[in-house]
Amino acid sequence: MKKFVLSLGVILSVNAWGAPLTIGSPDGKLKVMTDVVSGKPVYSVTYNGNTILENSPLGLRTDIGDFSTGMSLVGSKTATVRKSFDQDKIKKSHIDYEANQLVSTMKNTGGQEISVEWLVSDNDVAFRYLIPRQGDTGAMVVESEATGFRFPQNTTVFLTSQSDAMIGWKRTKPSYEEFYITDAPLDTPSKFGHGFTFPGLFRIGDKGWALLTETGVDGYYCASHLSDNVDGVFTIAYPMVEENNGNGSASPGISLPRATPWRTITVADNLAPIVETTIPWNVVEPLYKTERPGRPGRGTWSWIVWQDNSMNMADQKTFIDLAADMGYENILIDAGWDQNIGYDKMPELLGYAKSKGIRPILWYSSSGHWNDIVQSPINKMDRPIVRKNEMKWLRDNGVECIKVDFFGGDKQETMRLYEDILSDAADHGIDVIFHGCTLPRGWERMYPNHVGSEAVFASENLIFEQIFCDMEAFHATLHPFIRNSVALMEYGGTIFNRRMNRDNNSGNTRRTSDAFQLATSILFQNPVQNFGLTPNNLTETAADAISFMKDVPTTWDDTKLIDGYPGRYVVLARRHGDKWYIAGVNALKESVKLKLDLSNLGLKSDAGVVYADEKGKGVKAKDLKIKKMTSVPVEILPDGGFVLVTE
Numbered sequence: 034m035k036k037f038v039l040s041l042g043v044i045l046s047v048n049a050w051g052a053p054l055t056i057g058s059p060d061g062k063l064k065v066m067t068d069v070v071s072g073k074p075v076y077s078v079t080y081n082g083n084t085i086l087e088n089s090p091l092g093l094r095t096d097i098g099d100f101s102t103g104m105s106l107v108g109s110k111t112a113t114v115r116k117s118f119d120q121d122k123i124k125k126s127h128i129d130y131e132a133n134q135l136v137s138t139m140k141n142t143g144g145q146e147i148s149v150e151w152l153v154s155d156n157d158v159a160f161r162y163l164i165p166r167q168g169d170t171g172a173m174v175v176e177s178e179a180t181g182f183r184f185p186q187n188t189t190v191f192l193t194s195q196s197d198a199m200i201g202w203k204r205t206k207p208s209y210e211e212f213y214i215t216d217a218p219l220d221t222p223s224k225f226g227h228g229f230t231f232p233g234l235f236r237i238g239d240k241g242w243a244l245l246t247e248t249g250v251d252g253y254y255c256a257s258h259l260s261d262n263v264d265g266v267f268t269i270a271y272p273m274v275e276e277n278n279g280n281g282s283a284s285p286g287i288s289l290p291r292a293t294p295w296r297t298i299t300v301a302d303n304l305a306p307i308v309e310t311t312i313p314w315n316v317v318e319p320l321y322k323t324e325r326p327g328r329p330g331r332g333t334w335s336w337i338v339w340q341d342n343s344m345n346m347a348d349q350k351t352f353i354d355l356a357a358d359m360g361y362e363n364i365l366i367d368a369g370w371d372q373n374i375g376y377d378k379m380p381e382l383l384g385y386a387k388s389k390g391i392r393p394i395l396w397y398s399s400s401g402h403w404n405d406i407v408q409s410p411i412n413k414m415d416r417p418i419v420r421k422n423e424m425k426w427l428r429d430n431g432v433e434c435i436k437v438d439f440f441g442g443d444k445q446e447t448m449r450l451y452e453d454i455l456s457d458a459a460d461h462g463i464d465v466i467f468h469g470c471t472l473p474r475g476w477e478r479m480y481p482n483h484v485g486s487e488a489v490f491a492s493e494n495l496i497f498e499q500i501f502c503d504m505e506a507f508h509a510t511l512h513p514f515i516r517n518s519v520a521l522m523e524y525g526g527t528i529f530n531r532r533m534n535r536d537n538n539s540g541n542t543r544r545t546s547d548a549f550q551l552a553t554s555i556l557f558q559n560p561v562q563n564f565g566l567t568p569n570n571l572t573e574t575a576a577d578a579i580s581f582m583k584d585v586p587t588t589w590d591d592t593k594l595i596d597g598y599p600g601r602y603v604v605l606a607r608r609h610g611d612k613w614y615i616a617g618v619n620a621l622k623e624s625v626k627l628k629l630d631l632s633n634l635g636l637k638s639d640a641g642v643v644y645a646d647e648k649g650k651g652v653k654a655k656d657l658k659i660k661k662m663t664s665v666p667v668e669i670l671p672d673g674g675f676v677l678v679t680e
């Protein structure tokens with residue numbers, strides 16, 4: 034990792050002429066202007082001269098002073114930031130980042146200072162507050178933010194609501210599992226009246242797109258979200274007091290000096306930079322080192338289709354055998370293993386996995402006093418004394434990855450819990466997947482042993498309710514543009530059973546095709562993929578589909594959007610080594626016929642294999658010779674998909 038700061042600028046004279054401070058991206062297309070107007074700090078963003086955000090507020094309200102009104106500019110400085118780094122676990126393996134930096138410093142009527150740090154790269158704005166120690170005062174509560182986003186009136190939104198707290202299954206919400214509104218009017222109210230969770234996608238008419246999220250959230254702050262649109266502005270909102278059953282503060286308490294998390298705005302005149310952005314990782318750093326990097330891998334898990342009754346020794350061995358037959362690395366042993374198999378019998382099961390060369394992942398509840406969960410093990414991850422003992426037991430029994438479920442919300446105390454679990458696990462050589470959880474905010478880079486987070490309507494919902502099967506294609510065409518663009522996404526998908534039960538004869542009905550299921554293994558990015566395969570698939574599913582799933586990678590060197598529109602269809606290309614995997618799915622009621630432009634993939638050969646649906650026969654692999662790189666014809670059926678693998 035190299036990082037250096039070039040041309041550290043001189044402190045510019047105070048903005049005496051009254052013009053706003055302006056900072057542009059290296060290519061000059063993206064511009065941020067910031068100013069103090071009648072004592073209120075504001076900013077605006079343009080791309081190619083078109084307004085993306087106008088007259089948007091900045092500032093913090095704290096228990097030691099108000100930094101949102103009565104402000105005046107003290108000074109500013111500029112610099113150029115360049116960074117090159119390798120990053121596993123995300124959409125791209127090597128990143129070169131160049132941004133222009135502006136730090137503008139303001140003071141309030143009490144003379145207390147605060148700065149806003151801006152980083153503007155070709156398609157991304159990142160900004161945060163820098164709060165110095167205020168004389169004798171070294172501790173502060175940030176009560177609320179003025180920080181907001183005012184889009185032009187013709188903007189439409191792609192957003193998912195923040196849930197009420199303490200509702201849903203065993204009172205476990207919020208957990209970033211809500212429906213999306215798409216291309217909806219700017220002033221559409223949120224479902225629960227608590228605003229919308231990150232990330233949010235905005236279409237500014239035909240002028241461009243913006244993706245909002247935040248990154249760099251750790252135990253020093255809470256996670257935030259967007260308020261409802263009030264008087265044209267989405268404001269940064271903190272957690273609800275009711276989260277965690279009312280325990281813990283909803284306002285972050287910080288020691289000074291401290292920087293807040295980064296809020297990021299990815300901007301472009303087309304969707305490719307939205308899908309391809311790496312801004313959540315560009316502006317954060319690893320917080321500790323581990324003995325080995327977090328480990329990618331493919332796995333099976335019985336729970337997803339066979340459900341709770343499969344938590345027994347025989348069924349778990351069956352799924353270990355299935356993982357071995359597929360050539361996979363992992364078995365995910367889900368909720369209830371401690372009760373139904375028992376701690377005393379686990380060495381036998383773990384030993385069986387080891388004998389087959391399969392690494393076990395064990396499930397835990399995070400709770401705790403923040404929900405009514407009975408799924409066990411419970412009360413093993415919520416406090417350090419018990420947790421460290423459990424981590425030692427895991428290490429002694431050769432377990433190197435855990436899945437921790439059912440977190441309480443977005444308060445700072447929960448951010449500390451995520452961090453404490455990751456940190457204790459790292460001490461014992463253990464990787465961590467989170468479920469029933471918040472959106473990870475830069476965590477792939479900050480925490481080397483973080484290998485997955487759910488924070489989405491994941492595959493379990495296909496089992497729970499038919500509506501999720503009916504909406505599966507719709508959701509799949511949203512994630513690459515929104516949720517999965519800013520963070521890994523542990524979805525647990527690729528289900529070949531036509532019916533969502535053990536015997537493949539009852540339960541919810543899958544609407545999507547087998548080739549669609551193959552495509553999601555590429556579309557949905559997470560370094561650890563636990564697929565919804567079942568033993569009957571080995572004989573009942575087309576051989577070409579199974580052989581694809583045996584070879585599918587879970588780590589990527591590059592990702593490019595080829596075509597698509599959120600909620601309609603998507604074609605995405607991901608590169609693993611020399612091979613590109615080009616995957617598409619269609620959520621429309623009619624077929625889409627596309628001419629794919631693959632000319633920017635740098636393909637060395639015109640040969641490939643297409644995996645597509647053959648009527649009545651499931652997936653069939655066919656050799657393909659690409660005739661014209663700028664115009665490769667594909668047709669995707671409704672609820673269908675394809676994968677093209679290049680040579």
Ligand code: CA
Pocket residue numbers: 210468469487491493
């Ligand atoms: Ca869940």
